[in-house]
Amino acid sequence: MKLYGFGPAASAQRVRIFLAEKGLDVPTEQLNVRDDDQFAAAFTAMNPFHCVPFLELDDGTVIAESVSICRYLEELHPEPALFGRTAVERAIIDMWLRRFELDGLVPMVHAVRNHVPMFAGKVVPGTRTDLPQLPAMVTRGKEMMEIFLGRVEPHIARNEFVAGPEFTIADITGFFAVRLTRVLEMDIAARYPAVAAWFAKVSARPTFQL
Template identity: 50%
Template sequence: MKLYTFKQAPNAQRVQVFIDEKNIEIERVEINVRDGEQFKEPFQSMNPFNCIPFLELHDGTIISETVSICRYLEELYPNPSLLGVSSENRALIDMWNRRLELDGFTPILHALRNKAPRFAGRVIPGTRNDLKQIPAVAERGLDIFKILLNRINSHLSTSQFVAGIEFSIADITGYFMMEMSEFFEIEIETSFPSVFRWHSLIKSRPSIPK
């Protein structure tokens, strides 16, 4: 297998942490997405969505999308489980991971891409075009993200990890959601103390890039 990635991209980092938590050895191929390398062959044909990460299997099959890659790897390397070991556990982890993606990771991603100057001309992931950054999109994304922060702050006051007592893919998603939000300089420690406690806990894990 080969993992095509870019070590500074949040979704690529999510997959890499998943891999490192499982202590899996996978060949990595770095694609410089900032320089547009993903639009060149053979990468364009391998993944026409022009995003990373994506996984190439031994028979040439390509799996893209962060959670899809993680699900495949979980099947091959079930221990330690990051997607759940029981029906209830799997459902809860999936529920929280989905909620963090919908109400946190995706809104803050679009807020960042519509605000940060470095994303001018590439507002939509996997594109290079003349779509303009829209301040209102950034503002609304930040609004949605802050609503989520309030909700998970309450939840994390009684839960060590996002989906219970064990570290899971939901914590990985949440951690990199928070990392993207740093651009907006949201005061977390006093406004969302349970989120701050949890984020500090996740940051201390050896798998998290320092």
Template identity: 55%
Template sequence: MKLYSFAPATNAQRVLMFVAEKEIDLPVVEVNVREGALFEPSYLAMNPFSVVPFLELDDGTCIGESVAICRYLEELYPNPPLCGVTAKDRALVEMWNRRIEIDGFMPVVHALRNVSPGFKGRVVPGTRTDLPQSGAITERGKAQFGILVDRLDAQLRQHAFVAGETFTIADITGYFMVETARRIDLDLPEHCSNILRWYNTVASRASVPH
């Protein structure tokens, strides 16, 4: 089993942090995404979506999508649990992780892809198209980020971590949402003291990729 990754890619970093939290000895293959390696026939045969990360199992099966990879690894390596223990825990972790992905993480990812010159011609992940970048998408993504930050701050006023009192995959997703937002000059507002406290706590974990 090995993980195909690209160090600067936020979604790859999410999985790498998850792996580090569980102390899994997992070989990592760095893919030269900038040079278009994912569009080569050998990679397309493994992952037709042409994005990283993806996990190749010993039987040749390939699993893409960060959360799907993490769910698989959680099944193989249940300790420490990062997706919840009880049915209620798992539901709450899923709820918050999805909410962060939909309302914050993906909006800032698309905001970045629609403003950064490096993403010209590939605003849709895993593609090479002439679809133009859109400043309107960037501005909307920034606004969505602000709305979610306020909601997370309210949640973190009552809890140590996003989904409760235990560090989970939802905190990993939230952390990299903030890191992606910083690439488009969005930072956490000073009045959101709870999310600032949480962010500093997560950032200090040894599992954060550097």
């Protein structure tokens, strides 16, 4: 199998951290998405959504989307278990994974892409369009993240990690959602000290030294 990614891309970094936590080494080819490598015909045929990462299996099957790639690798290498071992563990981890992805990461991604000049013409991941960057999207994304962090704060205060006592895929996704608050200069430490402490703890893991 071969993994296609781009070092600075958060989506690719999520898989890289997952692999490191598993102690796995997968051959990787770097596509410079800033130079539009992903739009080449060969890569478009493999992944028409034009985003990284994506994983090409030995039989030619292509799996895109960070979490989908990680789920596949978890099936092949179940230990250490980052998606849980029991039905209850898997459900709880999936619940928090979805919460952090849908209510935290997605609003932050859209806010950042509508704020950072580098993403002009690229507000929709995997596209090159003339859609303008909208300041209202930045404001709404930050507002949504504030609501989300307010909900998460008491939970994190009672738990070692996002989904309970063990580090999981939910912590990887959560890390990238919270990290984007820095891009938007959101000061979360004072209002959400438990989230800030969790973020610092996860950031210190050897696998997170990006």
